[in-house]
Amino acid sequence: MAVLLGLDIGDVRIGVAVSDVLGSGAHPLCTLTRTNRQRDIIAIGDLVSIHNVERIVIGLPISLDGTIGTQAEKVQKFGARLSEGLEVPVEFQDERFTSSEAEEILDRMEMNPKDRKKIIDQVSAVIILDEYLRGNSVEE
Numbered sequence: 001m002a003v004l005l006g007l008d009i010g011d012v013r014i015g016v017a018v019s020d021v022l023g024s025g026a027h028p029l030c031t032l033t034r035t036n037r038q039r040d041i042i043a044i045g046d047l048v049s050i051h052n053v054e055r056i057v058i059g060l061p062i063s064l065d066g067t068i069g070t071q072a073e074k075v076q077k078f079g080a081r082l083s084e085g086l087e088v089p090v091e092f093q094d095e096r097f098t099s100s101e102a103e104e105i106l107d108r109m110e111m112n113p114k115d116r117k118k119i120i121d122q123v124s125a126v127i128i129l130d131e132y133l134r135g136n137s138v139e140e
Contacts, residue, residue: 002054005029005047006129008095008121009058009075014040015121017129018051026129028122037078041085048088056088059095059128093132098124 006026008015014032019025029051032043047053058079061071068076076092083090105123 003052004129004132005044005051005053005056006093006125006132007044007056007058008098008124008128009078010034010121013121014044015123015125016044016047017122017125018047018053019129019133024133026126026133028119028126031118031121037081040078041082044082045086048086053088056082056086056090057093057129057132058082058090059098059124060092062094062096064096091132093128093135095124095128098127 002019003021004019004026006017006019012034014034016029016032017026018029020027029047032040034040044056048056056079058075060075061069063069063072079090079092082088099120111119
């Protein structure tokens, strides 16, 4: 199975998750603090190299009515630049309701707000990647 990297891209942080080599699930990896596009791509490229990633899955923040808004356009543009810069295929996964699902998970864990802020983006990235894995058969 191919190793995939899941990204939850925000304006300030990027939550990162990675699939296991069996393709059976995603695991939180880290949260990147955004600096500028070039450095963000380099940081993601380092993760791609370290984990032998063959595909990147980015959460696409589609509006509740199904339209592509300003934030989704920014994410698509970043994804295109990421694909060009790293020469790794990039796919998008609808991320509607991902943040609320991540909040529910952290509520059940009774995590305090300070710790929650540190991992919410990673949890969202895990959800995005898990949904992608459930909907796609990914082979080497």
